[in-house]
Amino acid sequence: MTAERLGERLSELQEPSGGFVERDLWPDSKPVVFNTGQILHGFNALILRRERKDLIPYARRAGDFLVSSADETGSFVRNEHYDMVHSYNVRSAWALLTLGRLLGETKYENVALANADWTVSQQVDNGFFLNNVFQPGWNANTHGIAYVLQGLIEIHCISGRASYLSAVRRAAERIVSVYDTKHCMASEIGENWEFLARHLCLTGCAQLAIVFFRLYGLEGDKRFLNVGLNLLDDVAATQNVMSPAKPYYGGIKGSFPIYGRYAPLQYPNWATKFFIDALLAKQRALTGPTGRSTQLSAS
Incomplete structure (x- = not known):
């Protein structure tokens, strides 16, 4: 299955810290929260839907990396693109909360919920x-x-x-x-x-x-x-959807x-x-x- 092979490949690319380095749009020199959260979503899905329990250690290391990247408010302040906070990283918090529920680990849940609270605090009246x-x-x-x-x-x-x-x-x-x-x-x-x-x-x-x-x-x-x-x-x-021979056929x-x-x-x-x-x-x-x-x- 392609998704499982991708998960296996990503497990081979995980940094010792548990994070993942950008390898597409720009070559980062350090692992960052967003990429790690995206990949954690994939690990979670494979564990949940394909029973790939062998990926749990990699998911756990990714979760630990995300926890280490947050401050006491739940904001991801370390290991960020351009060293600035991003509200959109609540998507990574979603992956972290899912992991916490999967493994029964409250440390993951607590940081994820704190980040969601911090994100809500970034919303203005409109x-x-x-x-x-x-x-x-x-x-x-x-x-x-x-x-x-x-x-x-x-x-x-x-x-x-x-x-x-x-x-x-x-x-x-x-x-x-x-x-x-x-x-x-x-x-x-x-x-x-x-x-x-x-x-x-x-x-x-x-x-x-x-x-x-x-x-x-x-x-x-x-x-x-x-x-x-x-x-x-x-x-x-x-x-x-009219040019099957084109490489971009079906793409967005x-x-x-x-x-x-x-x-x-x-x-x-x-x-x-x-x-x-x-x-x-x-x-x-x-x-x-x-x-x-x-x-x-x-x-």
Whole structure:
């Protein structure tokens, strides 16, 4: 199975600290929280769904690395891209909480929940999250915004803590308002939810669709379902399904238009990954709201 082979390969690349070094967009010299959290999601999924207990030691080392990267507030202040804090690392906290529940390790759960609390503290009254840019001088991106929302909503679903769902809902209400007015979500967003770019981040649109489908499943508000469907349609409309011989057939661009600032002139694999996730989330959403909020999830 490809996913299992990938998990095995990643276990071979783990640093002695338990973290993982960036090997794609830029060659980091140190392991960082975000990459480690992403890979921990994969380990968790393989342990949960494929019973790959041999990967538990690698998952545990990744969890220890994340714990060592947090301060007393739960903020990941060490081993960060550009040595700056990022609200979107609550997605890594989601992986850490899942690991804690898998292994019955409260130290992982405590840090994960503290990070979620810290992330909620970064939200201002209009729903926007501060400290959520990829690097100094950049604008917030729908990609990073969606990471925050998905991390918080999944941590809510595992922990049952209402404050995390409330924070997601507050941001989602503003996104619904913006989308209803603009009929799209620009790639880059200002602190008052104003558009700061003319291109779309297709990855971010797919991720936001996942969040809105999840919200609809929990709360049954059809506004969330409709915006999720529209965001997913925005992405699907850009997919090439007419040229099977082309290397980008079936893939999702980084930006639309493709020369936009997010992953320009690229078809990043994670864009297609999140598109697939969104299609699966749509299927679940269309079965109707469940109202269930407690669930152990690993992807």
